[in-house]
Amino acid sequence: MGDPALSRRGFLAASAATGLGMTALSGCGGDSDGGSSDGTTTIEWWNISTTEPAHTVWAALAKKFEAQNPKVKVKIVQMENDAYKSKMTALIASGKLPDIFHTWGGGVLKQQVDAGLVEDLTDKTKPWADDLLKVSKEAYLIDDKVYGIPFDIGMIGFWYNKALFKQAGITEPPTTWGAFLEAVSKLKSKNITPIALAGKEKWPGMYYWAYLAMRTAGASALQKAYDDKDFTGPEFVQAGAHLKDLVALQPFQKGFLNAAYSTPTGQAASVGNGKAAMELMGQWAPQVEADAGKGLGKDLGFFPFPAVDGGKGAITEVFGGGGGHALRRGAPQAAVDFLKFFASEATDLELVKKTGTLPVVPGAESAITDANLKAVQAQLNGATGFQLYLDQAYAPAVGQEVNDSVAALIAGSKSPEQVAQSITKVTKEEQ
Known part of the structure; x- marks a missing residue:
């Protein structure tokens, strides 16, 4: 596992050999106006869950969100860690990012924010993001504003x-x-x-x-x-x-x-x-x-x-650190709705049970069965300070x-x- 960033997003969910698992890589969410003539909104979601079981679980979650939101279509783009970083670097230079994209927070997210490419989520997510595990949110706070929502955390x-x-x-x-x-x-x-x-x-x-x-x-x-x-x-x-x-x-x-x-x-x-x-x-x-x-x-x-x-x-x-999602500036409301869905207790329970993710929603902690992972979660819950991995910070x-x-x-x-x-x-x- 030569790339620590890949391991850090939770090797429990990614122990299989990685490979390029890209689907629907046509264009980018930054080009879309978020809607179509039949009233359907398409949102493009870029993530790095190319390995099992996460690959299948995440695809199923997208389908579940579509079922709950009939007027929304989720176009998934899944890439291996290094390929994703390379592609995102090119997109940042072009000034166009996907509607929803994977982020580790820290210095790279700050560069994207400083370039005016990322949506400020502070007010849009406040009603439900306030309840997420405090330490899990710190990497996505820039100048006291929220620019990303975590889906896992580790130490x-x-x-x-x-x-x-x-x-x-x-x-x-x-x-x-x-x-x-x-x-x-x-x-x-x-x-x-x-x-x-x-x-x-x-x-x-x-x-x-x-x-x-x-x-x-x-x-x-x-x-x-x-x-x-x-x-x-x-x-x-x-x-x-x-x-x-x-x-x-x-x-x-x-x-x-x-x-x-x-x-x-x-x-x-x-x-x-x-x-x-x-x-x-x-x-x-x-x-x-x-x-x-x-x-x-x-x-x-x-x-x-x-x-x-x-x-x-x-x-x-x-x-420590974890993974999160950010939105391109001007992303449609459906993208915010997707973040809320992904950060819900029901989704987090599924991630914990099926992929070994450590929860960011306190209510999902009940799904942790391993005694050592419970010990890790207890440390995270009681954390009085946090430092993101230095190669991300x-x-x-x-x-x-x-x-x-x-x-x-x-x-x-x-x-x-x-x-x-x-x-x-x-x-x-x-x-």
Whole structure:
């Protein structure tokens, strides 16, 4: 799974091999006037649900909406993640976007909003969007206005092997960074590989630096540093120093620098086969562990990224993201109606039950049956702060530099100070 953005939208719903699944790719919703001579309104919906079961479930939902709204026709365009991003980049340049389109929020959505291409949904969705899970909506808020509606949400945390923890004498998951480092040492003393890491793919390592920056500086500091074009503050250097302390314990599996994420010998399989005690990954991790390896079943547990002693950030501040929908500027009312339908409890229940999505409608939480996913949802419900994935929150070049610099720190070729300086340099160049 080379593209973290694909995995982040919920690997539980997309564990099959991806492919180009495009239908009705003729023109774009930006060209339509929303109506026809017989009074039918056609809305074009672009999404990235090309894999099963989501592909079939989403198509059925479109049919259900049409049945409830006889004068509306939904034209679906489904594309694999990378193809979608490329096509959307071209459309942004042309100034024409689809009526309804997939968004991760953050920096890319802001670019579209700044270009005047996206509908302000603040008033149009207020009566029903106010009830959605608060943390799920943050990525789509720009200047306190709503430009997107979430359909799923997730977070990064530690997935661990309870049996291996017990073997090492660790009775409770660590809640502080100091206790986490102690747990790593205990595992090593029992000849247990503490952590699996896909060093080859870089983005899994970035999660450590991002969370440590949140814990030392506070959840809002990462966006502030980006806006200020300066990551050289002491807390960001300290975050790198904390990660360097972890690396010094040699916690990762042999050959981790050449390891991929979802291959039979990669990060997920190492945990799923009981060869490593932990991985830092999103809510899709259990499915990938089972797909790439055997899976841990009842021995699998979850805990949030620990707090840093003396840091400004709290353990209840979350690093993660999800998927949402936005509308082109001037999209017909039927497109707003579709967003309301997609964000309803009935639809969310179907998504949770059939695709493993974590709900954004509180009433749909009853459909979660997995104990670990319930734990993830509880963390999201109690979140006191939120930071979107950095490669979505920031300009693409900046997100890539974070990945590259943190990978270099983990490999021992960059210092914490150099990481902060490199990210700052690229941020200044991009803004």
